[in-house]
Amino acid sequence: MFELPEYLTIAKQMNKSISGKTVLSGVMGNSPHKFVWYNQNPQTFSRIVNGKTIGDAYCKGRWLFIPLEPGYVLVLGECGGKIILVDSNNVPSKYHLLLNIEGNKSIYAMTQMWGAMELYRKGEELKRQYIADMRTTPLDKEFTYKYFKSLIDEARSEKKRSVKSLLTQDQLIPGLGNSIAQDILFNARLHPKTQIEVLSEEEIMTLYKSIKETVNDAAKNDGRNDEYDFYGNLGKYERVLDSKSIERGCPVCKSKIEKIQYLGGSSYYCSKCQVLKK
Numbered sequence: 001m002f003e004l005p006e007y008l009t010i011a012k013q014m015n016k017s018i019s020g021k022t023v024l025s026g027v028m029g030n031s032p033h034k035f036v037w038y039n040q041n042p043q044t045f046s047r048i049v050n051g052k053t054i055g056d057a058y059c060k061g062r063w064l065f066i067p068l069e070p071g072y073v074l075v076l077g078e079c080g081g082k083i084i085l086v087d088s089n090n091v092p093s094k095y096h097l098l099l100n101i102e103g104n105k106s107i108y109a110m111t112q113m114w115g116a117m118e119l120y121r122k123g124e125e126l127k128r129q130y131i132a133d134m135r136t137t138p139l140d141k142e143f144t145y146k147y148f149k150s151l152i153d154e155a156r157s158e159k160k161r162s163v164k165s166l167l168t169q170d171q172l173i174p175g176l177g178n179s180i181a182q183d184i185l186f187n188a189r190l191h192p193k194t195q196i197e198v199l200s201e202e203e204i205m206t207l208y209k210s211i212k213e214t215v216n217d218a219a220k221n222d223g224r225n226d227e228y229d230f231y232g233n234l235g236k237y238e239r240v241l242d243s244k245s246i247e248r249g250c251p252v253c254k255s256k257i258e259k260i261q262y263l264g265g266s267s268y269y270c271s272k273c274q275v276l277k278k
């Protein structure tokens with residue numbers, strides 16, 4: 001699944017390569033499955049996008065916004081898979097969304113598990129569930145330490161929650177998924193199951209810095225090296241912890257990397273650097 005760094009990368013690359021281009025035609029998908037969320041019928045979609053000009057894309061959390069001017073915004077949300085620019089004669093036979101644009105280029109999107117591919121009149125997208133109520137994301141300037149502290153205080157008062165839950169559940173910090181959360185927790189030297197109520201002030205600060213730095217690092221490197229960017233290349237961000245780190249051992253202390261199933265997916269952590277704090 002794309003997480004915030006991958007969406008940032010795609011938006012940046014779109015703005016370099018297709019901003020200002022005209023859409024010649026659009027197809028809402030020839031290989032639909034029920035977990036691709038559309039909000040238009042195929043004919044309406046094609047009619048609206050024809051002749052529109054692509055504006056500057058931007059993202060918020062795991063949602064990518066592509067203005068189609070005048071008057072519309074294409075929204076690709078919570079996708080994982082491919083959002084790729086190709087020569088128009090290289091479009092794959094199956095896709096969930098296709099835009100043919102001037103210069104013999106096409107953009108196609110395929111999502112692996114689920115994802116929104118929706119077209120809104122400009123402004124209407126802000127009313128959509130998950131967008132309307134989205135909290136501050138880690139690279140927003142409002143994501144200050146003070147904000148992060150207040151988020152933790154709020155989360156502590158609601159229910160018991162671990163640091164992995166803080167990072168990946170209930171959209172408390174939009175844009176983070178299992179993969180980047182794992183590296184954030186390693187960089188902060190926190191075990192995924194550490195409860196937020198036992199965190200010291202210093203640990204909260206360390207976690208805050210780790211969120212900002214890890215997300216920034218992955219974004220600067222064009223996303224993770226197991227996800228495709230807009231040009232069809234893999235990102236250059238090397239994950240600190242992934243399935244291969246079981247063999248490699250901890251990059252810092254060489255100790256054994258443990259794997260647990262926890263909160264909807266595998267979690268890897270170093271048995272020595274990330275001791276469970278009680």
Ligand SMILES: [Zn+2]
Nearest residue numbers: 250253270273
């Ligand atoms: Zn270690």
